[in-house]
Amino acid sequence: MATMVAPDIQVDRIAALEEAASDAKGSADNSWMLASSALVLLMTGPGLALFYAGLVRRKNVLGTMMQSFAMMAVITVIWAVVGYSLAFGSGNSFVGGFENMFLRGVGAQPDPAYSPTIPVETYMIFQLMFAIITPALITGAFAERMKFSAMLAFLLLWSLLVYDPMAHMVWGKGGLLNASSNGRFPTLDFAGGTVVHITSGVSALICALYLGKRLGYPNQPMPPHSMVISFIGACLLWVGWFGFNAGSALSAGGLATSAFVATHFGAAAAVIGWSAAEWLVRGKPSALGAISGSVAGLVAITPASGFVSPMSALVIGAIAGIVCFGMTTSIKSRFGYDDSLDAFGVHGAGGTVGALLTGVFASSFINPIFKDAGGKLLPSGAIQGNFHQILNQLAGIAIAWVLAIVGTLIILKIVDLTIGLRVSAEHEGEGLDLTQHGEEGYHWGTST
Amino acid sequence: MMKIEAIIQTSKIDPVKDALHEIGVEGMTVLEARGHGRQKGHTEFYRGREYTVDLIPKIKIELVVADERVDQVVQTIASAARTGKIGDGKIFLSKIDDAIRIRNDERGDSAL
Numbered sequence: 083m084a085t086m087v088a089p090d091i092q093v094d095r096i097a098a099l100e101e102a103a104s105d106a107k108g109s110a111d112n113s114w115m116l117a118s119s120a121l122v123l124l125m126t127g128p129g130l131a132l133f134y135a136g137l138v139r140r141k142n143v144l145g146t147m148m149q150s151f152a153m154m155a156v157i158t159v160i161w162a163v164v165g166y167s168l169a170f171g172s173g174n175s176f177v178g179g180f181e182n183m184f185l186r187g188v189g190a191q192p193d194p195a196y197s198p199t200i201p202v203e204t205y206m207i208f209q210l211m212f213a214i215i216t217p218a219l220i221t222g223a224f225a226e227r228m229k230f231s232a233m234l235a236f237l238l239l240w241s242l243l244v245y246d247p248m249a250h251m252v253w254g255k256g257g258l259l260n261a262s263s264n265g266r267f268p269t270l271d272f273a274g275g276t277v278v279h280i281t282s283g284v285s286a287l288i289c290a291l292y293l294g295k296r297l298g299y300p301n302q303p304m305p306p307h308s309m310v311i312s313f314i315g316a317c318l319l320w321v322g323w324f325g326f327n328a329g330s331a332l333s334a335g336g337l338a339t340s341a342f343v344a345t346h347f348g349a350a351a352a353v354i355g356w357s358a359a360e361w362l363v364r365g366k367p368s369a370l371g372a373i374s375g376s377v378a379g380l381v382a383i384t385p386a387s388g389f390v391s392p393m394s395a396l397v398i399g400a401i402a403g404i405v406c407f408g409m410t411t412s413i414k415s416r417f418g419y420d421d422s423l424d425a426f427g428v429h430g431a432g433g434t435v436g437a438l439l440t441g442v443f444a445s446s447f448i449n450p451i452f453k454d455a456g457g458k459l460l461p462s463g464a465i466q467g468n469f470h471q472i473l474n475q476l477a478g479i480a481i482a483w484v485l486a487i488v489g490t491l492i493i494l495k496i497v498d499l500t501i502g503l504r505v506s507a508e509h510e511g512e513g514l515d516l517t518q519h520g521e522e523g524y525h526w527g528t529s530t
Numbered sequence: 531m532m533k534i535e536a537i538i539q540t541s542k543i544d545p546v547k548d549a550l551h552e553i554g555v556e557g558m559t560v561l562e563a564r565g566h567g568r569q570k571g572h573t574e575f576y577r578g579r580e581y582t583v584d585l586i587p588k589i590k591i592e593l594v595v596a597d598e599r600v601d602q603v604v605q606t607i608a609s610a611a612r613t614g615k616i617g618d619g620k621i622f623l624s625k626i627d628d629a630i631r632i633r634n635d636e637r638g639d640s641a642l
Contacts, residue, residue: 427577
């Protein structure tokens, strides 16, 4: 028998318990989200910086690392001033407004439109890490030949004019493609297949075409100067990606676990897919192939993680590994563009494949995203009979491609006319380290 | 005095060095080198691109010995470095006019 307590005291106690339970969930979610934010930053520096730096010639090792590292500084500042507001402010269907400029209103209170349990300030810092890595990915396309100053101007403008609107359309309040708030074309993109990888990969292709080839390409050998550095970078990318995808659950529960598992399975299957294809076609499974495969799989599973089962993740990863192997080996040499570090071949192609396959394999059992007006659960992907979702995915893919192509062309033209994009032929020969930064990466063998 | 320059496979540096120590050769200079003779290079493959590496890593050993030891030293190097395949390397001999030990100005054979 429970003791008789006056009813108003009981109500107070229940209210206090509810508040304590909500605080506990909020703290649990917030701790995972802060850890995830740090993991996503780890992807840019040192992950991507090392991955790319190993693939260039030794005279450009610092220049390449600085391109990623600079994003960690300049995108952060522009994000605080206006970037966050353009991406996640209310605004219209295409871009956010200015109400959150200087992070006004971005504090400890949650914003239920994004995440009901964590401070919106946590959401802001988590999303910032995505805004940092996305332009850094593009640098692989113009590696070894772009002026540092032009790179800064180009990527800052790109972040404001391409990334922020795309993030708003897919994830922002009232966004055209936002699947969780009744967008016009609800595109399933859990962690950034369209927002991050298609935009960066397609823009990378435009950069490679606009800037032209490196001097001496393709006749002069330009092998990676350190596969060891690239290897470490790729492994760090894999680890950081758990924050990228599982963190995109914006909570620390079962959905985060599901995305974590899908991420890992996708990467593993893609390593096998790429390596098997290379072994069959080339006779040997290379280390560069294996690590490139892992990145391709991580890219492709990014939009799908949080929507698909572990078995679907294996299929998506394997397909992405094989497709990206084909893109970087036969397609690139057939068309002759110099996407130096295969930013398009891996992120553009892998992102597109992943966004499409998300529409195929998304399951309402993993993530009940679509409901009808009465709250009844609706099927997610083609695998559950919702073939219409493939069209929605195609709409998201098409918008990401068009925005990336048009935006990148305009910004490149502006920077070309004002600062000039390429270093001089003489400086390109000497290398970016000496000519752009006045340093060398290595002083081995010549002094003690 | 003769200078012996032997260009050998990288994997043969330890056997050659040990064989020379066994016959009492006390000094040598070893350089990491790149080059090729009749041996063709190999190809490396990075994503879509294939590179022919025609300058292959080699080891160059330099030593100067007294005239009466030249044949023995050359034989020792050749037999220790030989695999019988193309790419085993070459040995070059040249006359040396004099040698000076920096520590005490000894000259000629006694400086070796």
